[in-house]
Amino acid sequence: MSSITLFAMPGSCSRVSLILLEEAKAEYDVHWVNLMKGEHKTANFKQINPKSKVPALSIDGEVLTENPMIIKYISEHFPDANLLPNVDSGLAEYQQISDLCFCSSTIHPLVTRFCIPGFFADESCTTSVKQKALAALLENLAWVEQKLANSAWWYGDQWSAMDAYIFWIISRLQRCDFSLSTLPNLARHTEAMLKRDAVVSALEKEKLANQ
Ligand SMILES: N[C@@H](CCC(=O)N[C@@H](CS)C(=O)NCC(=O)O)C(=O)O
Numbered sequence: 001m002s003s004i005t006l007f008a009m010p011g012s013c014s015r016v017s018l019i020l021l022e023e024a025k026a027e028y029d030v031h032w033v034n035l036m037k038g039e040h041k042t043a044n045f046k047q048i049n050p051k052s053k054v055p056a057l058s059i060d061g062e063v064l065t066e067n068p069m070i071i072k073y074i075s076e077h078f079p080d081a082n083l084l085p086n087v088d089s090g091l092a093e094y095q096q097i098s099d100l101c102f103c104s105s106t107i108h109p110l111v112t113r114f115c116i117p118g119f120f121a122d123e124s125c126t127t128s129v130k131q132k133a134l135a136a137l138l139e140n141l142a143w144v145e146q147k148l149a150n151s152a153w154w155y156g157d158q159w160s161a162m163d164a165y166i167f168w169i170i171s172r173l174q175r176c177d178f179s180l181s182t183l184p185n186l187a188r189h190t191e192a193m194l195k196r197d198a199v200v201s202a203l204e205k206e207k208l209a210n211q
Contacts, residue, residue: 002077004028007048007056009035010206011175013108014055017070018205019164022198024078032209068100071161083161096162099154102140103165110137111169115176137173141183148185152192159196167193 006021008014008030021028033039033054040052049056049065057064057073064070075083087093112119113133117126144166147154154162170180170190180187193199 001027002060003058005031005058007031007033007045007054007058009033009040009054010210011172012054013067013104013168013172015168015171015202015206016067016161016164017055017057017074018202019167019198020071020074020081020083020161022202023083023164023196024074024081026074026078030205030209067104067165068097071100071165072097075161082158085155085158085160099162100165103162103169107137107140107169110140111172114178115172134178137178138182141186145183145185148189153189163189163193164199167199 004021004026006014006017006028008018009032012035018030033045035054039045040049040054046052048058048063051065053065055065055067055070057070059073064073071083075081084096087096110133113129114137117129117133121129144154151157153159154166166186167190170178170186174180174190180190
């Protein structure tokens with residue numbers, strides 16, 4: 001069995017990988033990286049991930065980065081957990097990766113602009129950065145809201161890694177006073193996620209790490 005360590009920070013996008021490892025009932029360790037203290041910028045961490053980001057997944061000493069591919073790895077190596085729907089052939093597998101990249105490459109950067117506008121602009125412009133990020137977020141989340149209109153989860157009745165990703169996006173936004181009042185399906189989705197055992201245990205691990 002492989003030795004797996006997740007490099008993570010409570011509340012950050014590493015929560016997606018953490019939830020999936022819990023869903024998979026994997027044996028793994030977590031190494032918490034304190035971004036606030038700049039631990040991700042240290043020479044030690046750069047040896048793990050030269051991009052200075054979490055998540056990073058160490059598998060028998062080899063390191064994989066970028067949420068979509070970490071998700072794909074966990075999904076393929078723990079097939080019994082059904083973390084992504086089984087697909088036969090054709091474009092469907094690529095479509096799943098495309099969905100994950102929509103979260104990581106389109107929505108996540110907007111979340112960062114909305115929550116931490118000071119990363120991208122001088123103080124005098126942060127309000128404008130936040131407003132523009134909000135407009136773009138609402139436009140992109142409208143598609144997610146619509147997808148959830150007639151089904152519990154992103155892929156219909158089957159819970160998947162996409163739901164963990166959407167959950168992290170919303171939970172991160174909610175810590176920055178983002179309102180779900182116009183997005184009732186996403187509000188319902190968040191409530192349902194909070195009831196899953198894997199989510200409860202992932203959040204508990206994050207909470208303990210914060211103490
Ligand atoms: N493209 C990466 C982005 C990862 C990312 O931005 N992680 C954030 C936490 S949510 C981080 O480590 N930020 C530290 C920094 O940018 O200084 C992925 O999808 O895994």
